[in-house]
Amino acid sequence: MNLLVFGYGYTASAFIRAERKRFTDIAATVRTPEKAALLGRDGVRGLVFDAGVRDADPTGRVDPEILASIAQADALLVSIPPDAEGDPVLRAFGDRIGASAPLRWIGYLSTVGVYGDHGGEWVDEKTPLRPVSERSARRVHAEEAWLALGRRSGKPVHVFRLSGIYGPGQNALVNLQARTARRLVKPGQVFNRIHVEDIAGVLAASLERPGGGIYNVTDDEPAPPQDVVTYAAGLLGVQPPPEIAFETAHLSPMARSFYGENKRVANRRVRDELGYAFRYPTYREGMQALAAAGEGRS
Numbered sequence: 001m002n003l004l005v006f007g008y009g010y011t012a013s014a015f016i017r018a019e020r021k022r023f024t025d026i027a028a029t030v031r032t033p034e035k036a037a038l039l040g041r042d043g044v045r046g047l048v049f050d051a052g053v054r055d056a057d058p059t060g061r062v063d064p065e066i067l068a069s070i071a072q073a074d075a076l077l078v079s080i081p082p083d084a085e086g087d088p089v090l091r092a093f094g095d096r097i098g099a100s101a102p103l104r105w106i107g108y109l110s111t112v113g114v115y116g117d118h119g120g121e122w123v124d125e126k127t128p129l130r131p132v133s134e135r136s137a138r139r140v141h142a143e144e145a146w147l148a149l150g151r152r153s154g155k156p157v158h159v160f161r162l163s164g165i166y167g168p169g170q171n172a173l174v175n176l177q178a179r180t181a182r183r184l185v186k187p188g189q190v191f192n193r194i195h196v197e198d199i200a201g202v203l204a205a206s207l208e209r210p211g212g213g214i215y216n217v218t219d220d221e222p223a224p225p226q227d228v229v230t231y232a233a234g235l236l237g238v239q240p241p242p243e244i245a246f247e248t249a250h251l252s253p254m255a256r257s258f259y260g261e262n263k264r265v266a267n268r269r270v271r272d273e274l275g276y277a278f279r280y281p282t283y284r285e286g287m288q289a290l291a292a293a294g295e296g297r298s
Contacts, residue, residue: 001075003023003073003074003076004028004076005026005027005029008035010170012028012109014199018197019204025045026043027047027069032048032050045069047065049092051080067093073102074103075107087145090142090145105206105210106146108146109162113132113133114139116130117261118263119263120263120264123266124265124269125269143214158215160203163194165194166193166194167195167286170196171287173296174295181232182244183230184251191223199217201278202215213269219280220267231283246259
């Protein structure tokens with residue numbers, strides 16, 4: 001099986017590390033030739049695609065290696081975010097992707113932000129979408145565009161709505177070590193999270209059952225963000241940072257916007273349809289494993 005990834009970031013690279021033996025050939029895009037050259041160390045063919053410069057130039061010239069990889073791919077994973085004009089991968093390569101004969105699985109990484117704010121109530125894949133931020137509204141349009149491509153081409157498209165991602169190098173333990181962790185308190189506020197290894201596991205389970213569909217990829221326990229920091233501090237044996245009232249906190253507009261969405265996200269469809277059992281069903285198991293691996297310690 002051949003895999004092509006658009007956007008070799010934190011999540012995609014974790015998936016490739018976990019499932020490398022599944023694939024005969026793996027190609028992935030990055031933004032610069034210098035980064036593409038480094039992917040060889042990971043056993044990945046590096047391709048250059050920078051949507052910020054131009055998806056495909058006005059004359060239609062694109063990297064021929066990308067076109068060849070699309071034509072040979074059995075599985076396609078997309079983790080590049082949409083921009084103001086829509087999904088850059090679809091703009092540049094949508095027709096080629098739809099016409100690729102061997103392609104039997106398309107995965108699109110989205111966000112639970114598409115649900116918007118539900119006042120702390122539970123949401124699932126059937127909940128109407130009402131995004132609050134422009135970022136999430138763009139995701140809704142991108143999801144719709146990928147699902148439309150699936151309907152036109154007959155190829156199974158899988159939309160994975162991810163909650164807050166954490167894992168090695170990206171967690172409350174390392175934030176505590178770097179002294180950047182904060183305990184912001186907004187009464188009633190909860191967030192779901194997902195360990196990056198569980199994202200990789202869900203993608204692998206989907207590859208085994210490539211029927212298409214929308215899946216919430218999230219843990220079992222939405223929790224107040226300050227509780228996660230307190231728990232991580234306990235694992236490290238350090239004092240947690242003092243609590244800060246949300247109203248008085250100095251936050252970037254993007255960070256503040258996250259707190260404008262309060263919901264509990266259900267993951268039953270992943271369990272029922274894909275048969276996936278979460279390795280880290282709550283942040284506690286995830287943080288324990290990370291601490292045992294030395295995260296957050298000098």
